Amino acid sequence: MYPGDGSGDFGTRRPLNRPSGSPSADWSQTTAVISVGDVDGDGLGDLWTRNRSTGVLTQYLNDAADPQGPGAPLGRGGNRTTIGSGFNGSTPGVAAVGDADGDGHPDLWATWTSDDHLHFYAGAGYPTAPRGFAAPVDASGGGWTSVIDAIS
Ligand SMILES: [Ca+2]
Numbered sequence: 001m002y003p004g005d006g007s008g009d010f011g012t013r014r015p016l017n018r019p020s021g022s023p024s025a026d027w028s029q030t031t032a033v034i035s036v037g038d039v040d041g042d043g044l045g046d047l048w049t050r051n052r053s054t055g056v057l058t059q060y061l062n063d064a065a066d067p068q069g070p071g072a073p074l075g076r077g078g079n080r081t082t083i084g085s086g087f088n089g090s091t092p093g094v095a096a097v098g099d100a101d102g103d104g105h106p107d108l109w110a111t112w113t114s115d116d117h118l119h120f121y122a123g124a125g126y127p128t129a130p131r132g133f134a135a136p137v138d139a140s141g142g143g144w145t146s147v148i149d150a151i152s
């Protein structure tokens, strides 16, 4: 994590913890780090990541009370929850902007190689109990795989 210093620059890099024995211990397969906004309403930004090898989507909640300060505890086991699966090579592009449909739950878009379309996954069960996503719906015509690849 590179914390902003309030003047337009970044402070000293702070590595995220990598708990051993977990699917996310190896960050080399994390091919998407998604700024999803404040998922749990505590005022701190949270993250979703996608492991392209396993296809697992993981949520990391920030924790202001952590002794290391906000940002540092994102990789700890208690702050990490699997919220989706199947996001591997068949969904090369994944992105989020927070709550896109106004229901209070963060949402996700993903491109599918099978139809080259963008698909919308409405978030469900937030903020206190992340439950994943509703069944995806086609949100576009074709041509989205290369667009998301270009910006992610
Ligand atoms: Ca938060």
Ligand SMILES: [Ca+2]
Binding pocket: 098, 099, 100, 101, 102, 103, 104, 105, 106, 107, 122, 123
């Ligand atoms: Ca939503």
